[in-house]
Amino acid sequence: MENLQSILEKLESVNAHLTKQNVRSVLILFHEKMIYLGDTVIRTSRIRLLNSFFTNATIDANIVDPSNANYVDGLLKNNPYIRAITMKSWDDIDFAGYDLVIGSMYDEEAFLRYMYHRYNGFSNMTRPAIFSLSRWLLLPGDEKKARYVLPVHEELREHFTDMSTGELYISPEEQAWADKWLEDKGLRPNEKLFVIVDNSKSKSKMMRINVFYELLTFLLTRWNCKVLIFDENNIGKEDFYRELLSSKCFGQMIFSKKNTLREDLCLIGSSYTRLVLGPCTGLMHCASSIFNAYEAAGLEPEKVPVIITYTGRYELEEYCANAWWQNCPLVDCLILKEKGNRKELLVLNDIEESQRDIFDQLPTNQYEAKMLIDFVSSRLLKCDQPYLSFTI
16 A cells, blocks of 8 residues: 555645646535534535635535435525535546645545545646645544545635634525415514524523423514424424414414425525524524625615524533634524522623633523513514515
8 A cells, every 4th residue: 555655745746736826626525424504504604715715716516425415405505606516426526627626524545545546646647736624624523533634725724714604595586485485374474583493403402491481472472473483304393382382372383394404594584584593503503694695695784683592501511602603793692601699691792702712601491581581572672673675
């Protein structure tokens, strides 16, 4: 077997031909399974940074794992920074047709050796240059098993770690579809849509059911609204809420059953949406990214819905709310702390920046209904004005 160091030295001579100015085509090679929605939203949003770094280049993405199809359609559709998305095996990709290939995989050594043998030991080869962004596009892997051996383009790495806001791109046609779908489910033109995210892969992220019930009942009785609940796997949420709520309140509920991820994201981005509320989970990052893109396309800030995520103590000690929400300017990220003998509800962006990374949050089961009702009411009252549709 060829010595790894020798292969890397030969690759270095290929990479030496690369300059920012001569890059006309880039391929991002996503090799791993996309597991967590929120992480995937954050990482794929960084593709915009490639566009701003290689200003003269087109960007393609190849997604190797076929199980990623739902995420690919849901999160990357209409992305203006990607020319094409393919789902090919390595053998079916014309790597030499690109100036630059960027690896996003845990076993970079396997890919490096594959390219070395496919392209005759890199002899007389000037393209593609091959660099790694695996550490910035993937979840932290098992460092004992990961083989991060590809070189890192340092100038690109510095640019790529810039904390840009996430964006998801809902087209005008998709927004019109969402509005029609909601109207067919009983939403009237004079009503607001409140999107409530009521689940998470981690139950520790959820508020207590009695607190949730009080908050939900308040929203349904206080505001002229319909509440949208997602039931993508059709597990019987409609029956659950029918038992939980009064008949009047239940009549204000809309359930999205068995819709695709993309369809549910379009519903979040409907022109009726005035509130999106939920725990620190992937759909909340999607909501943030959808309205970031709307605002960038011309939606006036006062017409952006209220977006509230409530957070608690994270299962992994090295995580805190600031790690996930520091770059989400449209989101009120709630933090619960103990001050003296009382609980204090704080908003992340209102905390002094030097104090945001302190790991002293109370768990989400310590939230109380009144504090959440008071906060949500204050935000809705502040933003309670007609929500006009706009052209994306």
